Amino acid sequence: MTKFSFNHIALSVKDVTRSVHFYQKLFNFKEIKNTASQSKTRWLSIGEGKQLHLISRPNEALKTNKALHFAYTTDQFDVFVSMLESLNIVYSDWRNTPNKDYVRDDGIRQVYFQDPDGYWIEVNDAINT
Numbered sequence: 375m376t377k378f379s380f381n382h383i384a385l386s387v388k389d390v391t392r393s394v395h396f397y398q399k400l401f402n403f404k405e406i407k408n409t410a411s412q413s414k415t416r417w418l419s420i421g422e423g424k425q426l427h428l429i430s431r432p433n434e435a436l437k438t439n440k441a442l443h444f445a446y447t448t449d450q451f452d453v454f455v456s457m458l459e460s461l462n463i464v465y466s467d468w469r470n471t472p473n474k475d476y477v478r479d480d481g482i483r484q485v486y487f488q489d490p491d492g493y494w495i496e497v498n499d500a501i502n503t
Contacts, residue, residue: 387430392490405418406418465485
């Protein structure tokens with residue numbers, strides 16, 4: 375059987391530079407060379423050989439909901455939530471309760487927030503499981 379592994383996620387964004395700064399500030403993702411083309415698409419390394427590609431689409435309408443999200447895990451969950459608060463980034467639990475984390479049935483804590491283009495991001499502490 376053919377094996378697959380995750381390689382990258384690509385997001386359409388209104389302002390690539392603004393999005394690069396957002397992801398670098400929150401997650402410390404390092405920018406890497408876009409080896410595919412000479413376009414304005416910028417690539418970020420998200421670790422373990424995985425990438426985030428930010429593609430300029432300034433005139434595209436973007437519509438998302440919380441069910442469409444991607445998640446990162448950290449062993450410094452409380453530190454990360456404090457950083458969101460210090461940066462005045464609104465976060466919520468799954469039920470949209472502002473400034474509240476959510477504890478899943480399995481004990482994993484998570485928060486949700488949006489990037490500058492409205493994409494939903496979950497950060498959780500599943501790394502400890």
